[in-house]
Amino acid sequence: MVIVLVSFVALAKIFCSMYVNLIRAFDTLQKLGSFMEMLFGGRYVLLLMSLFSIYCGLIYNEFFSVPFHIFGGSAYKCRDATCSDAHSAGLIKFRDPYPFGVDPSWRGSRSELPFLNSLKMKMSILLGVTQMNLGIILSYFNAHFFRNSLDIRYQFVPQMIFLNSLFGYLSLLIIIKWCTGSQADLYHVMIYMFLSPTDDLGDNQLFWGQRPLQIVLLLLALVAVPWMLFPKPFILKKLHYERFQGRNYGMLISSEFHPDAEPDSAREHHEEFNFSEVFVHQMIHSIEFVLGAVSNTASYLRLWALSLAHSELSTVFYEKVLLLAWRYDNIVIRLIGLAVFAFATAFILLMMETLSAFLHALRLHWVEFQNKFYHGDGYKFKPFSFASITDDDD
Template sequence: CSIASYQEVNPGLFTIVTFPFLFAVMFGDWGHGICIFLTAMYLIIREKKLASQKLDDIVEIMFAGRYVILMMSLFSIYTGLIYNEFFSVPFELFGKSAYACHDPSCGDATTEGLVRVGQTYPFGVDPVWHGSRSELPFLNSLKMKMSILLGIAQMNLGIVLSFFNAKYFKNIVNVWYQFVPQLIFLNSLFGYLSLLIIIKWCTGSKADLYHIMIYMFLSPTDDIGENQLFPGQRIVQLVLLLLALVSVPWMLFPKPLFLKKQHEQRHQGQHYTMLQETDESVAQLGGQHENPHNHEEFEFSEVLVHQLIHTIEFVLGAVSNTASYLRLWALSLAHSELSSVFYDKVLLLAWGYNNVIILVMGVTVFLFATIFVLLSMETLSAFLHALRLHWVEFQGKFYDGSGYKFAPFAFASIIEEED
C-alpha cells in the first residue's frame, strides 16, 4: 500500500472497522468465526514466544496480522448471527420462528403452507428459511440489496473524505467542481436506488427495481404504473436524471477554466517585473542572468485532458464500482452454499448409514473440507476481495498516496550510502 501524502486524510482510521466488517459480510458464519477467533487468540496469547522463533512464511503473515484476524473473527461471529448460520445450521437462539407448519405441503422443504403464528424474529434471519425451497431466492435478494447499500454508503464516505482533504488544503476548486458534482451524480442514480430498496423493504411492495432504473433512462416521461413506490415518483426521477446529466459537464469544464483564469491573474504583470529584475541582475553579475521566460507554464489543453480522464473515470467508475460491491453478495452465497453442501452431503449422509466406519470417514472428510476449504481458501478469498474494495472502490475517491516514508537524518545512513 502506498504512503499517505503529507497531512492528507489517512484511510487507516476507517479501514480498521470497515475492512473486517466487509470481510465478515462475505464470511458470515458464527461457527467458522469462532474457529478463526480461537486461532487469533492462540497467536495473541503466545505472541512473545512466537516472536522469538523463526516461522514459516504463511504463519509469519498470520502472526503479523493477528489483531486484524481477531477483528475479522468478531465481525464474522456478528454477521453469522445475523445470517443465523452455525456451520450452515440455523439455531433458534433469539426465540421461536415466527412461522409454523399447519399444512402437510410445508413438510417437504418448502415454505408453502407456513402460517405466521408469532412476532417477527427479533434478530437476524428467521430459521424457517433455512432448508426450504425459498431459501436461495430469499437470501439472494436480501444479500444483493444489502451489498448495494453497503457499497453506496462506503463510496459516499470516500467522496465526503475528499471534501475534508480539499477543505484542509484550502482547495476551493475541488470543493465546488469535484466534490459537489461527484456527490450529486452518485446519489442521483445509485443513492436513489438505495432509497428505493429501503422503501420496498419497509412497504413490502412487489415493484421491480430493475424495471424502474432501466426505464428511468430509456423512457423517463412514461407512466411508472404498478412499479410506483411513492407519490410523485416520476417527477423525482426526472429531476434526479437532470441533475446527473448536469453534473457531468460540471465536473469537466469549470475546473480547467477556473485554473486558467487563476494562473493568468497570478502571473499578470510578472513579465514586466521579471524584465526589471533581469536588468538589475545583468548589472550585478556582469551579464550572467536567467531567462525571464523560464517560469511556471500552464498548458490548458493538458489540464483539460486530465480533467476529462478524471471525469470519465468517475462516471464509469460509479457504475462499475457499485457492481463491484456485488462480490459481497456472491461470496456470501458461495460460502453459505459450500457450508450447506459439506454438512448435508457429507456429514448427514454419512450419519444416515448407521455404520461406524462410514461415519468416521464422513466426519474426517467434513473436518478436512471445513479446515482447508472454508477456513483457509474461503478466508483468503474474502480477505483479498475486501482488500480490493478498499484500495479501489473506497480509497480511489479521495486517497492520493503519493507520499514517502519518513527517514530521519543520520550520519550512519550517509556513510552507508557512500560505502
C-alpha cells in the first residue's frame, strides 16, 4: 500500500508539472480546436479549483479517501484495548482537539456519518450566509456609486437587518455550539423562535439572555419587511411631485416676462409618475428578498450534498475496487483493480465531479449571490478586457 501511495504522489507531481507547462504554452496550443480553446481559456479557474481541492483534502486530512494523521496524533482512542477504530462501539476523547481540520479517527467509526453530516451542513450555512451578506454589501457600494440614498436607507439597511436577524443569528448559534460543545437542538431553537418566542428554552439555551435576544431579533425581522416595502414608493412619488411643481412654477414665472413662451405642458412632455407600477415593483422585490432569504440559504446545502457524494464515491472506489483487488495474491487481478481505480478516479472523480461542483458553484454565484446587487436593467454586460480598451483607443 505504501508503494501505491508513493506512486500516486509521483503521478500527482507529474500531472502538476504538465499542467504548469500547458498554462505556459497556451499561446501555441490555443488553435487545437473549440474544446481545447474552452479548456485552456479556463486554465486559471481549473488551477484555482485544484488548489482548493488540495486545501479541502487538508481540512479533512484525507488523501484518496485514506485518512492521514498529518498534524499529529488523534484526540480520540478506543473504549477498550481490544477494539479497532473501524469497528468500535465509539471513541473516547483523551486529549486536546486535533490542531487542524477533521480528526482522522472519525473516519471508519460508527459515528462518522452523523458527525461529518452535521459538520458539512453547518459549514454550508456559514458559507452561504457570509456570501449573501457580501452580496448585500456590494449593493451598498452600487447605491453609493450612483448616489442613491433611498436604496441605502430603504433597501440595504432593512435587508441586512432581516437576513442577519434570522440566518445571521443561526450562524452565531452554530459557532457558539461548536465552541461550547453544547447539545442544543438548533432546529428546535429556530422553529420555536417563531412559534413560541416567549417559552423557556430549557436545554436548548446556549447563552444567558438568549430568549429576550430572540424576541428582539424577531421584531427587527418583522419591522424590516414593511421598511423595505412602503417608504420608497411614497418618497419617490413625493420627490417627483415636488420636482414637477417646481418646474411648473419656474415656467409660469418665465411666461409672465415672455408672453410668447409656451406653457410647460405644451413645451415639454412630462413623463407621468405611475405610482401603482412603482409600488408593485417594490412589493415584488421585497417579497422576493424575504422568500429568497430562506430558499437561498437552503440552496447552499448543495455544498453539503456535493461533499458527501464525493466522499462516499472516493470511499467506494478505494475500498471496493483497489483494496478488494489487493486482497488477491495475483498480479493480474491487482493490475486490473489498479487500472479500474485509476480510470474511475480520473474520469469520474476528477472530471465529472469537478464539472458538477463547478456548475453548482456557478449557480450559487449567479442566483444566490448576484441577485443581491446585480439588476441588469437594460445594459448589456461587457466583461473587462484590455483588448476592448485598445480597440476603443484606435
